[in-house]
Amino acid sequence: MELRKNYFADQRKDDLHEIGQPRPRSDSPGHVTGKTAYFADRNFPGMLHLKMVRSPHHHARIRSIDTSEAEKHPGVVNILTAKDVPHNVYTILILIQIGPEDETVLADGKVRWKGEAVVAVLAETERAAQEAAAKVKVDYEVLPAVFDMEEALKPGAPIVNEYHGQNHYLYDSGECRKVRFGDVEAGFAGADHILEQTYQSSPIEHAPTETTGCIVAPEGNDRFTCYTNTQAMFFTLDNASIILQMPGNKLHFVGGTVGGGFGGKVDVIVEPIAILGAKLTGRPVSFIYSREEEMQISSPRAAEKVVIKDGVMKDGRIVARKVTGYTDAGAYSRHSPYGAQKGAGHYPGPYTIPNVWIDTYCVYTNRTPSSAMRGFGVTIGDFALEVQMDKLARLIGMDPLEFRFVNAYRDGDMKAHRQPTEGAALIECMQEASRAANWPVAEKYMAMSSYAKGA
Amino acid sequence: MAKVPVQFTLNGAEKAEFIDSGTTLLHALRDKIGDTSPKGGCHQGTCGACSVIIDGELRLSCLTLAETCNGAAITTTSGLSEGGVLHPLQRAFLDAFATQCGFCTPGMIMAAKVLLDHTPNPSRDEVVEALSGNICRCTGYEPIIQAVLTAARSNSQNAA
Secondary structure, three states: OOOOOOOOHHHOOOOOOOOOOOOOOOOHHHHHHOOOOOHHHOOOOOOEEEEEEEOOOOOEEEEEEEOHHHHHOOOEEEEEOHHHOOOOEEOHHHHHOOOOOOEEOOOOOEEOOOOOEEEEEEEOOHHHHHHHHOOOEEEEEEOOOOOOHHHHHOOOOOOOOOOOOOOEOOEOOEOOEEEEEOOHHHHHHOOOEEEEEEEEEOOEOOOOOOOOEEEEEEOOOOOEEEEEOOOOHHHHHHHHHHHHOOOHHHEEEEOOOOOOOOOOOOOOOOHHHHHHHHHHHOOOEEEEOOHHHHHHOOOOEOEEEEEEEEEEOOOOOEEEEEEEEEEEEEOOOOOHHHHHHHHHHHOOOOEOOOOEEEEEEEEEOOOOOOEOOOOOOOHHHHHHHHHHHHHHHHHOOOOHHHHHHHHEOOOOOEOOOOOEOOOOOHHHHHHHHHHHOOOOOOHHHHOOOOOOOOO | OOEEEEEEEEOOEEEEEEEEOOOEHHHHHHHHHOOOOOOOOOOOOOOOOOEEEEOOEEEEHHHOEHHHHOOOEEEOHHHOOEOOEOOHHHHHHHHOOOOOOOOOHHHHHHHHHHHHHHOOOOOHHHHHHHOOOOOOOOOOHHHHHHHHHHHHHHHHHHHO
16 A cells, blocks of 8 residues: 655654554454354343334324233233333433433333334243233324425424424524525525535435344342443443433443444433343343344434535536435434534535535434434435535536535635634545546646645 | 253264253354354344354254254354464454454354365355355455455465
8 A cells, every 4th residue: 555645744644554554453353253242142040031012003192001911921020111111201312411301211102103112021031022012902093194304394294202392303593403604695696507406315224233232130239230232331321320210320331342333223222121121020131122123123324305506606616505404313303413413514515615504404203213323414415415516517517526626625714614624635635536546637636735725 | 841952062062951942053052052152143044143064064053943953063153263273264354354343253254164164265256155145234245255265275275
C-alpha cells in the first residue's frame, strides 16, 4: 500500500506502522478455538426459559387476558403481565432527557404493532414455555391501523401512540427538526434549474448470526448478574434500573461479546423482563430470541422518505436545497427521534450550499419499532443525496465528479447547522479517487485544496 | 419423560449422557456436555454456525438428533488445537483477520476442515462452495476464503 505524504503534510506523523500490515485481533484466539464466551454459552442449573405471548394484530385494544390454562401447563413456573412490571412505561433515551416515556415492557390495555410483547411465560424448558404461551388467551378489539408515514400525518389518522398524542415526535422546535440557513426561496428564484426528487427506503433487518438475548442469574443477595449481548451496556443497565425500580448496584451486567450487532442490539428489550423473571422466581432465566423473532420482532433500520429540491446553476453551483425527511419510527420512539434529528444536520451533505431549508419528521405508524443500524439517520440520506448529485450533474451536463468538486465543503465554510467546517478532506479524497478509478477530472480540480479557497 | 442414553466420542474423548428423546446434538453438546464451540444461530439448518464433523462428514448439529449419534466420532472446533498449538486452519484464520464477531467462526472452521480433509489443495471455487452453507453476517468472506487457501498451502508444505 502506498501512503501519499503530500496531503496534510503539516499534520502528518510518520510513525504509522500499522496500515497495510496484518495484525491479529486480540479477540481472535478465542474465536478460532471456540473459547470466546458469548452470553448463551452460560448455563446454570435450574435455569428457566422465557417466551413471549405476542400480539397477532397491528393495532388493538386488549379487552382481557386469561392465563389460567397456561398456568396449569406442566413445567410452567410463572406468568408475567403488565401489572408485574414496576415501571412498565419507559423510553430508552429518557437517560438523555428525550421523552416522553412511550413504550410498555408488557402491553397494557393496547397493542400498537404486530409482534408486541403482551405476556411473559417462564417454564422449566423452552418447549414448555412455548406450549404454555400458546394457551394464553388474549381478547383483542382490533383497531384501525396506519402503516404509511404520510397517511399517519394526515388529520383524522388513527393515533398510534397516545403518549405522544399525535403521530409524530414533538421536538422543542415543533413538529419536526428544522435547519434554516440563508434564504432558500430566493436561492430557487435565482437558480438556472430546479430538481425535486423523492427517495424512499424500506426497513432493513440486521439479521445478526447470534440472536438477541440474555441469561440472568440471581446471586442470592438481591443482586442479579445479567449476561447479555447488548451493544449498549450502560444504557441497558440504567434503563433496567428504571424499569425494575432497582438501584444499579443490584444489577451486575456482563457483556461486550456480541455475535453480530450492527446496531440491532442497542435497544433495551430482553434484559429487564428476564431480570424481573429471575427476581420473582429466584431462579436463573434465559430469554433468547428465536430466529423468527430476530427477523420479525427486533428493531430494523427505519423506513425513510426523503424529498430533495435543489436549485443549481449552469456552472455547477448548488445555490439552494430544501429537504423534507421522514423517519418511520414504527409504534415507539426508541432511537428514532435521534435518527431523524441527525438527518436534519446531515442533509446538505459534504457540500457547501448557501441557502438551506430542512425539516425532518419522526413519524409513528403501526409498524415494528425501528431503531439504530449502522449510521442510522444519515445512511439512507446519503443514498438519496448522492443519487441526487448524479442527477443534478446530468441535468446541467457536467461530469458528476467535477460537479462534486465545485460544491465540496472546505475548511472555514459555514455549514447550514452553524458549525464551521474543520478538517475537511473531501477534495483530497476525490482527487485520490479520480486517480485510483482512472476517472480524470480537469487540472483545476486536481489543484484544489480543502485548506485554501481557490480555483 | 424417559431419558435415552447416548454415547459417542467428542474430540477423541468418550462421552455418555442421558437425554430427552428428540434432543438435538447441538443442545446435547452445549448444554449437557459443555462444549459451547458449536453455536446456535437459526436452529433451522440455514446459518451453519452449529456445524460439526460426525464420522468425517460435515453435519448441522441443530438438525441432528443426539440419539442418532451413538457410537459416532464427533469433532468440534474446540478440539482442533493440540497441546496449545493451533490447527493450521485456526492459525490461518487468526493471521488472516478472518474473524470479526467470531460467532460463525467455529462453523466455518468445521466446514473448511472437512474440505481440506477430502481436498487438500482446493481451488478458490471449491473453497467458496465448501463455505456456502455458512453465513458470516459481518460479511468477512474474503479473508475467510484466503485463510482456508493459506491453511491448505501450509498443510501441503508440511507434508512435502
